[in-house]
Amino acid sequence: MSDQHGHLEGNDAAVQAHLKRLRRIEGQVRGIQRMVEEEKYCIDILTQVSAATKALQALALSLLDDHMAHCLVDAARQGGAEQEQKLKEASEAIARLVKS
Amino acid sequence: MSDQHGHLEGNDAAVQAHLKRLRRIEGQVRGIQRMVEEEKYCIDILTQVSAATKALQALALSLLDDHMAHCLVDAARQGGAEQEQKLKEASEAIARLVKS
Amino acid sequence: MSDQHGHLEGNDAAVQAHLKRLRRIEGQVRGIQRMVEEEKYCIDILTQVSAATKALQALALSLLDDHMAHCLVDAARQGGAEQEQKLKEASEAIARLVKS
């Protein structure tokens, strides 16, 4: 894991918005646990798992948007090795998202 | 949401296995919250979001496998409207998974 | 690759419907080739690649639906090793779809 800080550093509004989404996703995962404990119908559980998956992907797209608008744009203006590094990282993160 | 019960009913081993996975996923989501609060590097956060998404998809595939091996097989043996209903539900659940 | 024949055998309507979709997808892929040759704008090309990907996934879901309604239902009625084999194959095919 990197020591770098990114666009979240000092950006309280973005941090709060992401936390709000993550707490809702945590609530969805706990709701799925309750459904499993109560032995609910498997198809209904699957519907909630798909909803939580979609919420995580939406969060990922939002994090990626902010990352490109800040970290990637800054790196592009710097050019050189910093730009190459940031493009490579973004490309790998997008590939992981597309495959997950 | 359906009133039906599915393969989880009375299947304690399956319930415990799914709960174990779900608690780990809940832990991943809380870990992501901590990373956001600590304003970690966005690409590192994205890596963890992709891991949690993959874990949810693996859980969904496991729930679906059990559903097909129990509920769908039973319905196929009954035939008729019950079989049609269960095939339709499974098909829709798979489509939601593929698109999520 | 298996020697088995599945639900397509002797099912001319299903064969024709799938072929129609596949010819349209082939047309989409050729259209993308033309866009690349004409050095079109990359984002417009990406839009068409996403459309072709979605069309392939819709075809896969349709093939899978038919497979479950015929081959999987037949195997469930037979039970035993045939049922286990068909469930395992379907599960692996769904996992490949979800991950692709």
Next chain:
Amino acid sequence: MSDQHGHLEGNDAAVQAHLKRLRRIEGQVRGIQRMVEEEKYCIDILTQVSAATKALQALALSLLDDHMAHCLVDAARQGGAEQEQKLKEASEAIARLVKS
């Protein structure tokens, strides 16, 4: 569709590499047609559909990488409306990819 030209303009090596991949994908789609015509086993056909889908996604990721390394970097250096436009387009293209 846009009138803009992107990173493919005058970049013959990239054009040839993408065309090579697209011709292979076209071959895969024709192979799937042949399998359907010969009424092959549905699970074997699904395996080939998943392979073609993965190949399209890999092409999309490669197009997107080149787009970011050229068009997006150029726009970031220009800043202003051009940068905003290019970020918005890239974000929408990535969202389409993740959802397809």
